[in-house]
Amino acid sequence: MISLSGVSKVYSTGVVEVRALHDINLSIAAGEFVAVTGPSGSGKSTLMNIIGCLDKPTTGKYVLAERDVSRMTKDELALMRSGHLGFVFQSFNLLPRMTALRNVEQPLIYAGVSRRERRQLATMALDRVGLAERLYHRPNELSGGQNQRVALARALVNRPKVLLADEPTGNLDSKSSREVMEIFSELNREGVTILVVTHEEEVAAYAKRVIRFMDGEIVSDIWQEVRTR
Amino acid sequence: MNLLENLLLALEGLWANKLRSMLTMLGIIIGVAAVIVVIALGAGGQAVILGELEGLGSNLIWVFPRQDSGHGSWDRLVTMDNGDIQAIEAQARYVKAVSPQISMQSTAKTVKDTKDISATGVGKDYREIRNVNIESGRFFSEYDFKEGNRVAVIGTDVAKSLFDSDRVVGEVFYLNGQQFTVVGVIEERKQGMGIVANDIGNDSVLIPYTAMQRMTGDYGFYLLFATAESSEVTLDAAKEIENILARRHGPNRFEVLSLEQTIDVVEEITSILTAVIAGIAGIALLVGGIGIMNIMLVSVTERTKEIGIRQAIGAKRRDLLYQFLIEALVLSLIGGLLGILVGAGLVKLLTILLELPSLISVSSILLALSFSFVVGMIFGVYPASKASKLDPIEALRYE
Numbered sequence A: 001m002i003s004l005s006g007v008s009k010v011y012s013t014g015v016v017e018v019r020a021l022h023d024i025n026l027s028i029a030a031g032e033f034v035a036v037t038g039p040s041g042s043g044k045s046t047l048m049n050i051i052g053c054l055d056k057p058t059t060g061k062y063v064l065a066e067r068d069v070s071r072m073t074k075d076e077l078a079l080m081r082s083g084h085l086g087f088v089f090q091s092f093n094l095l096p097r098m099t100a101l102r103n104v105e106q107p108l109i110y111a112g113v114s115r116r117e118r119r120q121l122a123t124m125a126l127d128r129v130g131l132a133e134r135l136y137h138r139p140n141e142l143s144g145g146q147n148q149r150v151a152l153a154r155a156l157v158n159r160p161k162v163l164l165a166d167e168p169t170g171n172l173d174s175k176s177s178r179e180v181m182e183i184f185s186e187l188n189r190e191g192v193t194i195l196v197v198t199h200e201e202e203v204a205a206y207a208k209r210v211i212r213f214m215d216g217e218i219v220s221d222i223w224q225e226v227r228t229r
Numbered sequence B: 001m002n003l004l005e006n007l008l009l010a011l012e013g014l015w016a017n018k019l020r021s022m023l024t025m026l027g028i029i030i031g032v033a034a035v036i037v038v039i040a041l042g043a044g045g046q047a048v049i050l051g052e053l054e055g056l057g058s059n060l061i062w063v064f065p066r067q068d069s070g071h072g073s074w075d076r077l078v079t080m081d082n083g084d085i086q087a088i089e090a091q092a093r094y095v096k097a098v099s100p101q102i103s104m105q106s107t108a109k110t111v112k113d114t115k116d117i118s119a120t121g122v123g124k125d126y127r128e129i130r131n132v133n134i135e136s137g138r139f140f141s142e143y144d145f146k147e148g149n150r151v152a153v154i155g156t157d158v159a160k161s162l163f164d165s166d167r168v169v170g171e172v173f174y175l176n177g178q179q180f181t182v183v184g185v186i187e188e189r190k191q192g193m194g195i196v197a198n199d200i201g202n203d204s205v206l207i208p209y210t211a212m213q214r215m216t217g218d219y220g221f222y223l224l225f226a227t228a229e230s231s232e233v234t235l236d237a238a239k240e241i242e243n244i245l246a247r248r249h250g251p252n253r254f255e256v257l258s259l260e261q262t263i264d265v266v267e268e269i270t271s272i273l274t275a276v277i278a279g280i281a282g283i284a285l286l287v288g289g290i291g292i293m294n295i296m297l298v299s300v301t302e303r304t305k306e307i308g309i310r311q312a313i314g315a316k317r318r319d320l321l322y323q324f325l326i327e328a329l330v331l332s333l334i335g336g337l338l339g340i341l342v343g344a345g346l347v348k349l350l351t352i353l354l355e356l357p358s359l360i361s362v363s364s365i366l367l368a369l370s371f372s373f374v375v376g377m378i379f380g381v382y383p384a385s386k387a388s389k390l391d392p393i394e395a396l397r398y399e
Helices: A044-051 A073-086 A100-110 A116-130 A144-156 A172-190 B003-016 B019-056 B082-091 B142-147 B156-162 B208-215 B233-248 B261-302 B305-313 B315-354 B363-387 B392-397
Strands: A001-011 A017-026 A032-038 A059-064 A085-088 A163-165 A195-196 A209-214 A217-223 B060-065 B097-110 B112-121 B134-137 B151-152 B172-175 B178-186 B205-208 B223-228 B254-258
Touching: A001 A044, A017 A217, A032 A044, A032 A172, A044 A163, A044 A195, A073 A085, A073 A100, A073 B142, A073 B305, A073 B315, A085 A144, A100 A116, A100 A144, A100 B261, A116 A144, A144 B003, A163 A172, A163 B178, A172 A195, A195 B112, A217 B223, B003 B261, B003 B315, B019 B261, B060 B233, B082 B097, B082 B223, B082 B233, B097 B208, B097 B233, B112 B156, B112 B208, B151 B156, B151 B208, B151 B392, B156 B178, B205 B208, B233 B261, B254 B261, B261 B305, B261 B315, B261 B363, B305 B315, B305 B392, B315 B363
Parallel strands: A032 A195, A032 A209, A085 A163, A163 A195, B112 B205, B151 B178
Antiparallel strands: A001 A017, A001 A059, A209 A217, B060 B223, B060 B254, B097 B112, B097 B172, B097 B223, B134 B178, B151 B205, B172 B178
8 A cells, every 4th residue: 555665855954954764665555553653853744744645755766556656746646635545633624614514525625526425425424433413513612532533534534545643632632532543443444544643652552553763764663462442 | 626615715714804805805896986986977977068069959060269369358359240141151062051149148027027147149040050949939030130120039947937927929028128029939958067058948038139239239249150061061061161251351260160070079088088087996906906915915824724734635736726816806806896886876976966867887897897807816816826836744834
């Protein structure tokens, strides 16, 4: 599903060159649940941006769903995001003026889904995360946990093959965190590939595979027993 | 990309910032309203002036002494005389009819009332030249002119104020002490605004010019009307009159004007005026457009995060370009529509106050709308393209 070979990312800010990723070789198969950990500045966010087709590697090759992403144009990248990827952010990143339903409908607009089908799919996605009763609430009328579940519904409404989450529980209490992580686990059991960037042990415990970053390099890549309920 | 969805987004966005949207639209509203008002008033004013000019009579030519012929003094202006009338009647091939017009401030008196009026001495062709329709009675006869009979043809307002009876033909009144008999009444006319001087109206009192000359002892006159045989020869007829008068009085003593020339001049002047003022109003639209661009740039910056989110969930550059462009267009078109409403309201008010015909043309509305569309387009493209080119990672990181 995901294959990076010799991927490096260098940011140049004037005179100083910052090497965010250094010669990463990484392969993630369909259906894996991967946690990416490491201190801040270790390159894990850069990795997520590249895997998420938001950024391009400086050198190296990235193949997603059998397509070489590394040389794609911006619009081709947008199509990859629309067709294969779902994002969950630490700060939810919902559109504040819109109801939960319309927030979840947004990705479908860019995927060219008809109005009626959009409504249907978005309602289903919200039902999936247990918010069938909250369709017409706006983000400021919902709790943090509920907002993150709306964001999850938005990420999965396009039926993405890969779900990318950057500190998805960073702004949540422990109960909400568990609820959100349970949904990730369920989705993974249904075959969705999941990548979670986290520094919380609790969260990493849900993953089958934990990759640890340090200074732009992978320092460990461990398969672990999945925590069961 | 989904147009309806974008329209909805734009309207929501504008509604969320009601005051700001309103202030942004104000420039467009004022510009469009100004364009509508200026064009409507220009057209209305032109219609009024032209209507009055055409009401003077068709293929009309008028002659008056040049201001400089008397070396600055009105008393010494060269005047025309009865000999000129006869010469024109005899010699001008393209002139169908000719008549002097002499005015005299006078007092009309009956048992019922005394009234200050301007009596007008006219020639025998005057009725034909100036389209004077007689409602009852008759116009003057050859005999009246020859003898200088003291007879009068009066307007309906004068008839009402001087006499009690509806049947005024045959009644007598005193004009500066001289007894006159009413022989005819002029058909009631819709009054113009009096922009054009020498108009025949409901307050006119016409008498044979020979009678007036006898009363005043002054045989010269300052104004002469003529009609050309047809509209094609109006200029030729004017030239003939000019030549005849030049022979009799010397060159360039008189101004000979035709209605056609005057209409052309009026049309030209009002069109130029309208264009100039509409151009100034257009500058208001331009300023409005700059306001839109300014606010759209602010909006793009404020919504950097939203742009990043949209990019993450699959928005292509074109999607974002359209979203912001449509928002700018909605802003300018709503402004345009409000401007049309405001402009139409102002025109309505002004036409009532100034008693002008209301002339809001469909073309001026279309012009205003298309102008505001173009303004929205031009000034919306740059902010929209800026939005579409944002880097997704930086946009997402923006707080």
